[in-house]
Amino acid sequence: MRPDNEANLAEMIWDVQESVRIRGGGTRAVGFVAESDLLDLSGLSGITLYEPGALTMVAQAGTPLAEIEAALSAEGQRLAFEPMDHRGLLSTKGTPTIGGVVAANVSGPRRIQVGAARDFLLGVRFVDGQGTVIKNGGRVMKNVTGYDLVKLLAGSYGTLGAMSEVSFKVLPKVESTGVVLINGLSDRDAVRALSQALGSPYEVSGAAHAPKGIDGHPVTMIRLEGFENSVSYRLAEMQKLLGGFGETVVERDPERTTAGWKWVRDVEAFHNQEGDVWRISVKPSDAPELAARAEADGVLYDWGGGLVWVLLPKGTDLRARLGEFGGHATLVRADDKTKKQLGTFHPEPTPLAAISAGLRAKFDPNGIFNPGLMG
Amino acid sequence: MEMPTPDPAILAKKEIIVARLREVLPHDAVIDAPEETRAYECDALTAYKCPPLCVVLPASTEEVSAVLKVCQAEGVPVVPRGSGTSLAGGALPTADCVILGVARLNEVLDTDYENRTIRVQSGRTNLSVSGAVEEEGFFYAPDPSSQLACAIAGNIAMNSGGAHCLKYGVTTNNLLGVTLVLMDGTVVEIGGAHLDAGGLDLLGLICGSEGQLGVVTEATLRILRKPEGARPVLMGFDSNEVAGACVSDIIKAGVLPVAIEFMDRPCIRACEAFAGAGYPDVEALLIVEVEGSGAEIEHQLGLIMEIARRHNPVELRESKSAEESAKIWLGRKSAFGAMGQINDYMCLDGTIPVTSLPFVLRRIGELSKEYGLDVANVFHAGDGNMHPLILFDANKPGDLELCEEFGADILRLCVEAGGCLTGEHGVGVEKRDLMYDQFTAEDIEVQLRVKDVFDPEWLLNPAKVFPLKSTASRRAA
Ligand SMILES: Cc1cc2nc3c(=O)[nH]c(=O)nc-3n(C[C@H](O)[C@H](O)[C@H](O)COP(=O)(O)OP(=O)(O)OC[C@H]3O[C@@H](n4cnc5c(N)ncnc54)[C@H](O)[C@@H]3O)c2cc1C
Numbered sequence: 001m002r003p004d005n006e007a008n009l010a011e012m013i014w015d016v017q018e019s020v021r022i023r024g025g026g027t028r029a030v031g032f033v034a035e036s037d038l039l040d041l042s043g044l045s046g047i048t049l050y051e052p053g054a055l056t057m058v059a060q061a062g063t064p065l066a067e068i069e070a071a072l073s074a075e076g077q078r079l080a081f082e083p084m085d086h087r088g089l090l091s092t093k094g095t096p097t098i099g100g101v102v103a104a105n106v107s108g109p110r111r112i113q114v115g116a117a118r119d120f121l122l123g124v125r126f127v128d129g130q131g132t133v134i135k136n137g138g139r140v141m142k143n144v145t146g147y148d149l150v151k152l153l154a155g156s157y158g159t160l161g162a163m164s165e166v167s168f169k170v171l172p173k174v175e176s177t178g179v180v181l182i183n184g185l186s187d188r189d190a191v192r193a194l195s196q197a198l199g200s201p202y203e204v205s206g207a208a209h210a211p212k213g214i215d216g217h218p219v220t221m222i223r224l225e226g227f228e229n230s231v232s233y234r235l236a237e238m239q240k241l242l243g244g245f246g247e248t249v250v251e252r253d254p255e256r257t258t259a260g261w262k263w264v265r266d267v268e269a270f271h272n273q274e275g276d277v278w279r280i281s282v283k284p285s286d287a288p289e290l291a292a293r294a295e296a297d298g299v300l301y302d303w304g305g306g307l308v309w310v311l312l313p314k315g316t317d318l319r320a321r322l323g324e325f326g327g328h329a330t331l332v333r334a335d336d337k338t339k340k341q342l343g344t345f346h347p348e349p350t351p352l353a354a355i356s357a358g359l360r361a362k363f364d365p366n367g368i369f370n371p372g373l374m375g
Numbered sequence: 376m377e378m379p380t381p382d383p384a385i386l387a388k389k390e391i392i393v394a395r396l397r398e399v400l401p402h403d404a405v406i407d408a409p410e411e412t413r414a415y416e417c418d419a420l421t422a423y424k425c426p427p428l429c430v431v432l433p434a435s436t437e438e439v440s441a442v443l444k445v446c447q448a449e450g451v452p453v454v455p456r457g458s459g460t461s462l463a464g465g466a467l468p469t470a471d472c473v474i475l476g477v478a479r480l481n482e483v484l485d486t487d488y489e490n491r492t493i494r495v496q497s498g499r500t501n502l503s504v505s506g507a508v509e510e511e512g513f514f515y516a517p518d519p520s521s522q523l524a525c526a527i528a529g530n531i532a533m534n535s536g537g538a539h540c541l542k543y544g545v546t547t548n549n550l551l552g553v554t555l556v557l558m559d560g561t562v563v564e565i566g567g568a569h570l571d572a573g574g575l576d577l578l579g580l581i582c583g584s585e586g587q588l589g590v591v592t593e594a595t596l597r598i599l600r601k602p603e604g605a606r607p608v609l610m611g612f613d614s615n616e617v618a619g620a621c622v623s624d625i626i627k628a629g630v631l632p633v634a635i636e637f638m639d640r641p642c643i644r645a646c647e648a649f650a651g652a653g654y655p656d657v658e659a660l661l662i663v664e665v666e667g668s669g670a671e672i673e674h675q676l677g678l679i680m681e682i683a684r685r686h687n688p689v690e691l692r693e694s695k696s697a698e699e700s701a702k703i704w705l706g707r708k709s710a711f712g713a714m715g716q717i718n719d720y721m722c723l724d725g726t727i728p729v730t731s732l733p734f735v736l737r738r739i740g741e742l743s744k745e746y747g748l749d750v751a752n753v754f755h756a757g758d759g760n761m762h763p764l765i766l767f768d769a770n771k772p773g774d775l776e777l778c779e780e781f782g783a784d785i786l787r788l789c790v791e792a793g794g795c796l797t798g799e800h801g802v803g804v805e806k807r808d809l810m811y812d813q814f815t816a817e818d819i820e821v822q823l824r825v826k827d828v829f830d831p832e833w834l835l836n837p838a839k840v841f842p843l844k845s846t847a848s849r850r851a852a
Binding site: 174346 | 487488489490491492512513533534536540544545547548557561563564565567568569570571572573574575576577578579580582583584600601602603623624626627628629631667668670671674675726727728729730755758759760793794795796797798799800801802806810813814815817818819821822824825826827828829840841
């Protein structure tokens with residue numbers, strides 16, 4: 001099924017007999033969906049409205065991300081939450097769409113400063129499991145009219161409805177970027193350094209640590225962005241602040257800083273590496289201990305330590321290794337057998353699981369959307 | 376404004392309900408004497424008043440849970456209450472309801488500078504959260520003008536904003552976790568000190584749900600390091616259109632001010648008379664504030680003033696010192712007080728796309744003439760969140776009703792312009808009956824179903840947010 005407008009989409013959903021697997025660009029094959037017909041949303045494409053002076057854009061859910069980024073770039077703007085590209089990590093092909101970004105709440109390193117995809121999402125239109133078209137939110141930056149289903153739809157992986165249109169906030173691009181690098185830190189010291197950087201007034205827009213950097217050695221990275229004179233001032237202050245952790249180096253080459261943060265954003269260290277990939281969301285100061293418990297083949301810390309990517313031998317039950325902790329672990333890359341066995345998403349405590357199941361039953365009473373994906 | 380008829384069966388068994396509540400709470404935590412419950416008869420939407428059946432003031436999550444269990448068993452509606460500063464009537468009681476106030480839940484439970492979070496009980500006031508971390512140089516960003524009084528509980532329920540949310544976001548963008556007690560007494564933990572949800576984003580759903588899905592007793596909030604400094608520039612223009620265009624240009628230029636505040640002539644005059652801040656007598660006034668080190672501020676203000684100059688400002692006044700900054704903010708900060716001195720007023724809260732500012736302001740001016748009621752405009756221009764203040768005379772029969780009709784027209788205008796009914800104050804009872812102007816019946820129905828999941832018997836703050844017609848069958852069941 002490949003609808004080319006919202007009314008069409010609603011009709012198709014109304015007619016679904018069994019179940020559908022919703023696909024935007026098919027690049028974010030996170031999770032396992034039971035055998036279902038394909039519902040391809042790439043036909044719902046195009047930017048509906050773009051107002052640079054209001055920092056807002058409305059686009060159909062299947063619009064390629066590249067098209068959106070190009071339109072924004074022409075006005076000197078961007079998607080500030082820096083959505084990661086999953087293709088390298090998951091060995092998927094295809095064209096990422098804005099609907100996929102929203103459905104999986106995909107953010108990148110700048111999440112630590114400006115928020116996640118869900119924080120930028122202003123409105124959604126979607127079709128529920130009974131073929132009803134529903135809207136929530138709008139296209140303005142402040143809106144508390146009724147319940148915030150916009151947040152609920154972001155990160156719902158298509159299990160509550162098939163999105164037809166999304167509206168979101170955008171931000172101006174920055175004039176310049178600089179990165180402070182510290183080499184050779186232990187994980188624990190690195191997270192402490194990142195915490196100190198993030199607790200400073202110098203507006204850190206990226207805070208990552210790779211125990212094995214591009215050249216194989218530990219590297220801690222702190223990104224600062226903004227107007228040129230402000231960036232150079234803050235870089236110098238940051239170097240002073242972190243001097244106690246070891247020698248600091250500043251990287252200002254735009255190509256190298258862009259490539260470096262793309263390396264972090266897309267978890268390039270794990271591309272073409274054998275094994276399962278997990279992502280753990282945790283309180284930063286707990287991260288080194290958890291990473292140690294994981295006994296992983298590879299680790300990457302982003303979000304000041306709040307996001308830990310780990311590479312593990314196929315089929316390893318990371319959650320069993322971690323035990324109880326405050327946060328959650330998502331299985332991002334694995335074969336279907338492992339996904340089925342371990343579950344993609346962290347099991348929720350009983351009362352929360354009951355609420356989530358209750359909500360799903362309201363939005364999609366017959367369970368037609370992405371069965372098995374989220375429980 | 377219509378409220379549901381109180382349930383006579385509940386009124387009749389008041390004594391039983393009060394007695395059962397006293398079994399689970401300390402004696403002084405249950406208030407039922409009419410002279411005392413009157414203190415809870417309204418929130419900051421004072422046009423509507425109704426004393427509740429009784430008031431409970433639990434001091435722990437367990438006590439909240441116990442109260443809700445009793446109320447669920449007795450089938451009594453519960454209206455959660457923080458500090459009662461809602462401008463939408465969100466905390467307005469009905470005669471057959473129990474007001475559940477969280478004022479005694481006011482502790483700081485944990486401050487964690489390394490992870491930049493604070494855990495508080497929900498009755499704590501907004502400003503005192505910042506106060507608790509101020510010495511270490513941190514602050515809690517959302518800063519509603521009512522921050523001295525309003526509670527985190529109310530902020531979460533209304534997803535409140537503030538003058539600085541252009542840069543830092545509103546409550547939902549700064550909330551990491553809550554302890555929520557469901558109507559049946561179940562205590563659930565949502566989120567925590569980590570980012571983003573592992574499953575459905577229930578935290579995002581709770582924030583802004585106006586006390587209809589559960590009672591929030593604790594919250595984990597993101598705290599930020601204070602900027603090195605901040606300074607505003609004041610600009611005056613001889614038309615709203617030009618001021619609006621200037622706002623758009625500043626936003627497009629890549630400077631991200633922390634605040635862009637807008638006032639029109641009636642508001643400027645009132646503030647000037649009240650506070651004597653030395654504002655110029657112009658058609659439209661903007662206050663734009665930026666943050667950073669001295670040099671960073673200098674640079675950004677330079678860019679902003681350059682943009683402003685292209686729009687031929689009548690006045691352009693850059694603050695050079697803390698005193699000058701305070702003076703620039705003085706008038707704006709006293710806007711509500713100033714209006715209150717001259718007149719009774721109703722404060723609206725619609726949002727519009729920034730680009731339609733000039734059109735909407737012109738239309739409000741026309742409507743003002745048609746209704747014969749004056750309007751003063753003061754608002755967060757950077758994000759299009761308008762606060763038209765309609766002046767009326769509460770002692771003049773019919774004036775309140777006229778004012779409400781006018782207000783409804785302005786909010787419809789916001790929706791027509793591509794915006795919404797409320798940007799930060801919430802729907803409450805005030806905008807409840809306008810919901811169909813923004814939403815279809817289907818859009819509303821799906822929201823009602825969300826409440827069905829959390830509160831199947833519709834006992835939590837049931838007469839709010841949605842048109843009474845749309846919820847009647849659920850409330851009766
Ligand atoms: C002078 C003035 C200026 C204001 N300025 C701003 C502003 O700049 N920005 C802004 O956004 N708002 C502003 N407001 C509105 C108001 O202050 C906010 O809505 C505030 O968040 C309400 O907090 P409160 O504690 O007083 O809540 P209350 O008024 O007590 O309640 C508000 C809502 O929260 C619910 N609630 C309360 N406690 C709980 C709980 N524990 N669990 C679940 N639900 C609960 C209530 O049922 C009600 O629906 C202003 C109000 C005034 C009077």
